[in-house]
Amino acid sequence: MHVFIDKLVAEHQFKATDLLAILRAIQARYHYIPPSAIAHLAKVLALSASHIIGVVEFYSFFHLHPQGDYELLISDSITDAMLGKQALMDLLSEKLSVAVGAVRADGLVSLANTSCTGLCDQGPAGLVNGHPLTQLTPARIDLITTLIHQHIPVEDWPAELFAITDNIKKTDLLLTQPMPLGSALAAACKRGFTETLAEIERSGLRGRGGAGFKTAMKWQFCREGHADNRYVICNADEGEPGTFKDRVLLNQYAHQVFEGMTIAAAIVGATQGFLYLRGEYSFLYEKLAAILHARCEAGLLGENILGQGFSFTIKICLGAGAYICGEESALIESLEGNMGIPRNRPPYPVTHGYLGKPTIVNNVETFLAAAHITLHGSATFASMGTQQSKGTKILSICGDCLHPGIYEFVFGTTIKDILETCGATEVLGVQIGGPSGVFISAQEVERRLAFEDVATGGSFIVFNQTRNILDSVTNFTHFFAHESCGFCTPCRVGTSLLKQQIDKIVGGHGSAGDIVALEELCQLVKSQSHCGLGQTAANPILSTLERYPELYQRLLKKISYEPGFDLDAALATARHLTQRDDAAAHLAQIGEDHE
Amino acid sequence: MSKTLSIDGQEIPFEDGQTIMQAAAANVYIPHLCHHPEFTPHGSCKLCTVKVNGRNCSACTFPAAEGQEVLNNTTDINADRKKITQMLFVEGNHFCPSCEKTGNCQLQAVAYHLNMLDNHFPLFYPQRELDASHPDVLIDHNRCIFCTLCVRASQEQDGKDVFALSGRGITKHLIVNAPSGKLKDSALVADDRAAHICPTGAILIKRTGYTIPIGQRLYDHHDISDVSLATAETQHDQ
Numbered sequence: 001m002h003v004f005i006d007k008l009v010a011e012h013q014f015k016a017t018d019l020l021a022i023l024r025a026i027q028a029r030y031h032y033i034p035p036s037a038i039a040h041l042a043k044v045l046a047l048s049a050s051h052i053i054g055v056v057e058f059y060s061f062f063h064l065h066p067q068g069d070y071e072l073l074i075s076d077s078i079t080d081a082m083l084g085k086q087a088l089m090d091l092l093s094e095k096l097s098v099a100v101g102a103v104r105a106d107g108l109v110s111l112a113n114t115s116c117t118g119l120c121d122q123g124p125a126g127l128v129n130g131h132p133l134t135q136l137t138p139a140r141i142d143l144i145t146t147l148i149h150q151h152i153p154v155e156d157w158p159a160e161l162f163a164i165t166d167n168i169k170k171t172d173l174l175l176t177q178p179m180p181l182g183s184a185l186a187a188a189c190k191r192g193f194t195e196t197l198a199e200i201e202r203s204g205l206r207g208r209g210g211a212g213f214k215t216a217m218k219w220q221f222c223r224e225g226h227a228d229n230r231y232v233i234c235n236a237d238e239g240e241p242g243t244f245k246d247r248v249l250l251n252q253y254a255h256q257v258f259e260g261m262t263i264a265a266a267i268v269g270a271t272q273g274f275l276y277l278r279g280e281y282s283f284l285y286e287k288l289a290a291i292l293h294a295r296c297e298a299g300l301l302g303e304n305i306l307g308q309g310f311s312f313t314i315k316i317c318l319g320a321g322a323y324i325c326g327e328e329s330a331l332i333e334s335l336e337g338n339m340g341i342p343r344n345r346p347p348y349p350v351t352h353g354y355l356g357k358p359t360i361v362n363n364v365e366t367f368l369a370a371a372h373i374t375l376h377g378s379a380t381f382a383s384m385g386t387q388q389s390k391g392t393k394i395l396s397i398c399g400d401c402l403h404p405g406i407y408e409f410v411f412g413t414t415i416k417d418i419l420e421t422c423g424a425t426e427v428l429g430v431q432i433g434g435p436s437g438v439f440i441s442a443q444e445v446e447r448r449l450a451f452e453d454v455a456t457g458g459s460f461i462v463f464n465q466t467r468n469i470l471d472s473v474t475n476f477t478h479f480f481a482h483e484s485c486g487f488c489t490p491c492r493v494g495t496s497l498l499k500q501q502i503d504k505i506v507g508g509h510g511s512a513g514d515i516v517a518l519e520e521l522c523q524l525v526k527s528q529s530h531c532g533l534g535q536t537a538a539n540p541i542l543s544t545l546e547r548y549p550e551l552y553q554r555l556l557k558k559i560s561y562e563p564g565f566d567l568d569a570a571l572a573t574a575r576h577l578t579q580r581d582d583a584a585a586h587l588a589q590i591g592e593d594h595e
Numbered sequence: 596m597s598k599t600l601s602i603d604g605q606e607i608p609f610e611d612g613q614t615i616m617q618a619a620a621a622n623v624y625i626p627h628l629c630h631h632p633e634f635t636p637h638g639s640c641k642l643c644t645v646k647v648n649g650r651n652c653s654a655c656t657f658p659a660a661e662g663q664e665v666l667n668n669t670t671d672i673n674a675d676r677k678k679i680t681q682m683l684f685v686e687g688n689h690f691c692p693s694c695e696k697t698g699n700c701q702l703q704a705v706a707y708h709l710n711m712l713d714n715h716f717p718l719f720y721p722q723r724e725l726d727a728s729h730p731d732v733l734i735d736h737n738r739c740i741f742c743t744l745c746v747r748a749s750q751e752q753d754g755k756d757v758f759a760l761s762g763r764g765i766t767k768h769l770i771v772n773a774p775s776g777k778l779k780d781s782a783l784v785a786d787d788r789a790a791h792i793c794p795t796g797a798i799l800i801k802r803t804g805y806t807i808p809i810g811q812r813l814y815d816h817h818d819i820s821d822v823s824l825a826t827a828e829t830q831h832d833q
Binding site: 035039048049050051053054057058220322339343344346481482483484485486487489490492493494495496497500521524528529530564 | 636638639640641642644651653656657658673675678679682683685687708716719739741756758760761762763764765766767770771772774
């Protein structure tokens, strides 16, 4: 093992910042991170063993204990659940004789849930040893279990199990205008980089990740002041459940994204860029690496780009299963080889980012849009959209609609038009912006896609009238508790309390006081948490509690208080031990009996 | 002329580069647990959250600025602080009457200060370990609140790296940098600052738990706000 690790670490030039990449390779080979590997890594990377353990235990795809030779993970996004994921999970568990969350005794296979894998338009989906599985059906489960029992290496499994389609359903400005290789970069050089920044400012482009910060302003802040180095980071940690547009953009439009990054680098004065790609999208790695290589060959990356005297390279870094790394400062921490814990701000990344240097972090789609604006000018872009939201937005539409996939809409389009376009009927509501976004009911579909009305990073999940909205609220609330980094008290404890409280109510154990307690807790977690995860973790509950109070009320018992657990069930162990089952060995749940 | 900011209407002088907490230190008590003036601020416990020009900020990390209007000792802010303290109580196993640290515990003292009379939230009853392997120092993980003061003290003052936090979310836990994971195999000695910095009873020096009788301890007689201000005053004079 030491030989393997020594070679691996040498390939990464003994850089501690590459810890995630190194751990990914060890996990892939041994299906866990063995203690001896940690001890050896600590020595050769000059890190403390506890730092490495901390990183291993932080990311979902790393394990301190052996996983199966076949590590099976099934996406538990709400969209997968709506496509019948639970029955398939039960089937897998039964056929493979392994409990969910466990490793089979012979070590052949492990089975567990994982957060949304970004394949919501072709689910139920999953991962086997990091390779994406799509459109799972009972027949495919049969095939998969047979392949596992026959010990067939994943690399030799039939390709159709891993087939991914892009499902681009509607294109507009960004996805139709042609962009010959290097043309946007050439346009930037011709116009001058300062003038290119001004052009992007005139376009009104705002960040496409969801928050909507003005792109030109961010780049301006980064280029100001003295620094010996600057960095450009593309955030492709597309973890918001229901979002998958960046996967498609990187699969089909990677040149344009990299071109946008290179233009940004020229503007801010960066020589190193990173594409932080979520671990679930590792299947894109080889293709993207080849594109980067081709761009170097073409003089569009590397030294003296287009003969203009500036240099820029892009490195692809893979995540390892942590939604929080979509938060820009957590992403930077992760790139540095640390746990993905959001930093205290100020200072902001534009002045103190990667390795303490000025850094811009932008979404995949933002770089794509910046490249287009650079090539075609700001006029067309700025003429589209609304007062505060210019241009178009690329949506990932999934859930209850005829045509799930990628759609490019002009900002200002009504939700109603979007629903009609994607073939959604008998709509109950739409979750826009993912769990951290907002739920819009069928009565509000005249609202518009815009930062000033309904903002979204791209997630658009449709629910029809057969759905129980509390299923999605429960799913989302569990998601946040699972993904909280645990740094700050209100989010670490609060998201777990929210999960308990929603389970209590949905489980039929709620009483009048519980709704009040739930709402109070939501406000606390929202207002006191350290970063966007905690600040939005209560949104699924708050936005449905506001619209459907009767749904919650209906579940309550007609008493003012009920404990969160079943008293009688809690006595089961005692009954078993004492071998009693008489009437006196049972307790009634207080309430109705004692009025 | 020195710069000033205002906390609850009171003018407070500060120097460039100071945080709101540093500016407040000897003047105004801002409740805190993970903050300690000798160590790099962490900003995780969120007890020191204040409203700066209408926005929630951690006083221990947020830079002081001229003309800032800070709200600290208000009914709403203290109500949230009380709930955050209750969260810290329910996620661990804190049984004050039987704890060696009672009366000297900052978590308990902050709870007194905020008039916390119950847990409010359901208890988590986590299964946590005790590490009594070290001859002189004990870790009772039931009482750890993940403030990282031991981590920082070990790194910044002891020049060691004995402690770290690991895990994610509610599974967050303190780990010890030793091949066995046990304190006895770490570099920690009883004289280390890290062995004495714990605000709760999670890290204790053995055989000293009851040298001062219960009832005669620091916070048995003094509110943590007075203790904190007096300590800051002394440090300022030095």
